[in-house]
Amino acid sequence: MSGSEDLDLLPTPLMSERHSGVPSRLTKEAAAARSRLYANRTLPSSKPRLRPVRLPPDTTEEVFAAAVKSLRSSIGAENVVVNDQPLEDGWYLEHPNTHDAFHVVDQEELVCSAVVFPGSTAEVQTVVRWANEYLIPIYPISIGRNVGYGGAAPRMPGGVVVDLGKRMNSIVDLDGEGATCVVEPGVTYFSLYEEIQNRGLPLWIDCPDLGGGSVLGNAVDRGVGYTPAGDHWANHCGLEIVLPTGELLRTGMGALPGKDGADSPTWQSFQNAFGPKIDGIFSQSNLGIVTKMGFWLLHEMNHQSYCVTFAKDEDFAQIVDTIRPLAQQGVLGNIPQLRHIIQELNVTGKSKSTFHGGDQPMTREEIRQAASELPLGDCAWVFYGTQYGDAASIDRQLDVIKAAFSEIDGTKFWLPKDVPHDHYLHSRVQVCGGVPILRELDWLNWLPNAAHLFFSPIAPTRGRDAQVIHDIVAKGHHKHGFDLFPTLCVAGREIHYIANIIFDRADAEQKKRAVRLTRELIRDCAREGYGEYRTHLLFQDQVARTYGYNDQALMKVNEAIKDTLDPNGILAPGRCGIWPKRFRGKGWALGVDDVDMETIAAKL
Template identity: 35%
Template sequence: MSVANDVAVDLPGLTDRVLAQLQAAVGVEAVHVERTKVDEFKDDYWIPGDETYAAAAVVQPTSTEQVREIVRIANEHGIPLWPHSQGRNLGHGGASPRVRGSIQLGFQRMNRVLEINDELAYAVVEPGVTWQDLHDAVRERGYSLMTPCPDLSWGSIIGNSMDGGHTYQHYGADYLMPTGFEVVLPDGDLLRTGQGAIPESTSWHLYKRSLGPSLDALFVQSNLGIVTRMGVWLKRLPDAYAPLTLIVDDDADLEIAVDTIRELRLAGHLEGVPSIYSTLRAAHMLLDAPVQAGPVPFTAAELQEIGARLGVGAWAVRSYIWGDPELVAYRLRRIEAAWAAVPSGRMQPVTTYTKDDYSTIVGSAAQIGIGIPTLKAIESTPAHIAHVDVSPVVPLRGVEIRMVVEELRRLYAEGGLNFGVGIMVTGERTAVAIAGIRYDKTDEAVARGAFELGRRMQESLGRLGYGDGRPHLLYMDTAASQHSFNGHAYRRFVERIKDAVDPNGILSPGRHGIWPGAYREDGRADDA
């Protein structure tokens, strides 16, 4: 096949010679340049017909050595690469590259669970391994381990972790799960972080620190390397488990509810990542029953009626308790007593499960809490509905959560859309308030309006001091520009590292606002 005749997007460097080299590295069947095939890896939630983030090709390696060879080829010819794992980064850009015409490096065929250590409760995975894959592998081996998972089981464990995503179990809190990386650097060199720098180390995936600077976090949300394997911390399956739903019927009580959750987290009675959902988000995430929106946003009275009718109130908290039966019972009493201080607070009836019951649990909210992956959140969403997320990081103080919520509520109303927020309590001191903007992805004008609303949200919250923790491709430069202390000292420092390790600027240019020198010098970072 001639590249010039059937390439998805024009890219001067993608010549027949380059194509032949890539095919020699990974096999003909693993290199795709035809438009119909490359389009399968587009962001399914992007504006219809818009080619801003279109790739020129997709290459799917099966080994770390193949990844290294692809990187060498890209350096030789100056072709940008954009790695993705399963490409399920919905609401943030999917698999699409920041720079149009990049080669997507897809890891769907690097999908091996390399190790599961039952004694020390960890696993080692390649970037194509999904949450469902790891769960199935643990069960097939008969191990009594709880596997982590987010809301959707089809995504990649490494991909989610490298984009700053979260899970809901113990190690989802403050992103504790990943430990010990193997990394292909932008020049094709190979690095192992932490204790993995010692050949044959048995502590590689057990201990988070290195001798000297610890580098793992350097590769999260970055373009400084490609993670080709990663350790994943697991937990023992608990003897007892209680999924909780805490309701706030009156929106006026949000502040005291947030402060109560903070104190329960700090006391150790709530673990993992409790999630606080507004009415419409609660119906979807807790009941697997999204409310069909009308042509105009619901009024406050209509939302109150929906919350009362469905039993989810103005806000509903999804959380979990794990442990010995006596510990679960004790924590339940402490949580119930604390929640009684919320004037309109109530706790829905609680079912406590034992190990023998876990396989009988129904409902995605309860399944996720015990590590049973599910696709209910996407299966219950109409096929034409997409979303783009804005995710400000906010201190876990009721007064500040309220400030962010009211600003988002104002902007939703200004955009003519329903208010829908999920506040992920990712630690004991902060939360990520995910504003999900829903829209009809088949309507170009509606989609553009949704993305413009997302931009206004990010800019407005940034002016208030709340940065987006996981921006969409479209907003990456805007988000990075808000980190401007001391003349953008953070960005200048990372750019110096980028230029040192990636002098040809081939790896993920523009990812989270970090551009290689060549892009900065010729101004392409502004209009890429």
């Protein structure tokens, strides 16, 4: 957390040196990605703090000092760090654990008072009991790379971040016969993949676009990947949880003790136990701290990635309707992506200024002209898919897919051999084959000091529904002056429509417009019956309240469970819009009208 080091001169951290580092196979790629980002940066590595330590709410300096002293005596002085140094935004592999590196409000608003590094489940229990004693809010993170959704920031400024990843980063179990694993929060996709390779196991992981995130953390936040096991939460099996009182719980078959004190041999084999299944209340919630989590892994398999290009913007609804039966019938092998052609520009790693002059969004003609110089040429939409199985079955699958898409005029089919070695399709080959990479960092070069927010509504896999969302999102981006970068993760019955709102975090006006845009998109999509599956900390209250059927019945149940499990309201108050009784109705919540920085700052 020190501001004295110049991050430009530091070597890229390796996994052998730091739990959150990069594997040696990606050293060159990581260094090149960082060089491109830093060459496009005008912000300093850090700036002087404008205020002293941001204290927890309702806590005096004397009480905070006594609390810190007490916790240091319990888990070690070196494992409790007060956040009184300049704030470093860093970059993906040197991320902060004190605040949001992609800060939308001022850097010092969503900031913690201290960071705690427990080294075991028992020490997590100690931290939780300490928080109850001093009534200090704590915010657990796994790695802190929840980029686009708030990163490592606490929702309530002054809360204490509990960084689980630094010391709790063990692969507890890796079962080649059962194709399962058990991991702690600090295990990244990189580290799990490398361990599988080191052991020579014929297994795959499923990873999202970037490989440095927490396997556990992404699943708890219900993130997705792209292989047949792309629904990470659906492929978890067994949780170990520290409750807000400090008690310890295991779900599923883990609730059954094994012989002679061992874990149950079926903990990672069967997702359920006896009686109500409660795993779900610990995903996207503030009802417990997950310290261990089991997962089902895939067996190695032959695969073939490809892409299909579509000529016209207005083909969008027909493309979605063509995908639906292919996905429902199991023809499509994975969770594919449908991306607008502008994504082909920003994933080159080149800045927007390469293709466009000025601050306004690129025109459609500019996008068309720039795309015509790229390998896929001038088109509107690009579908990235992967098929699995033996060569003959893959060929049959591709014949069906080609025939279906050929009903749309102007489609073209591409294999990796048809494009240059540095084209994005080759990255999809790796990700869809269970290999975690770093390629998606390149789109952050689009603007200087680039940061982003994700707007992520869910639609049925029907062209008319997808078109309604797309029109709302496109209209909002045009109104507020942002380039639209839509990526759709398309399954048989639902679509994750993910709009990536890229802004310059040194530009206060752009930040204001990004907030206004997001507020309006949440509101306007909800009016049509479409809600987000995940959102940034600043918008969680608003999104949670859009799920308001029967006078906010869902929120009332969430609050009742929160007050029962967390009577002192110490665990991540406000996360996912759930506030404990202690803070409920006290002005902390942010709503649709909180669109200017001064109003938001006053509530924080």
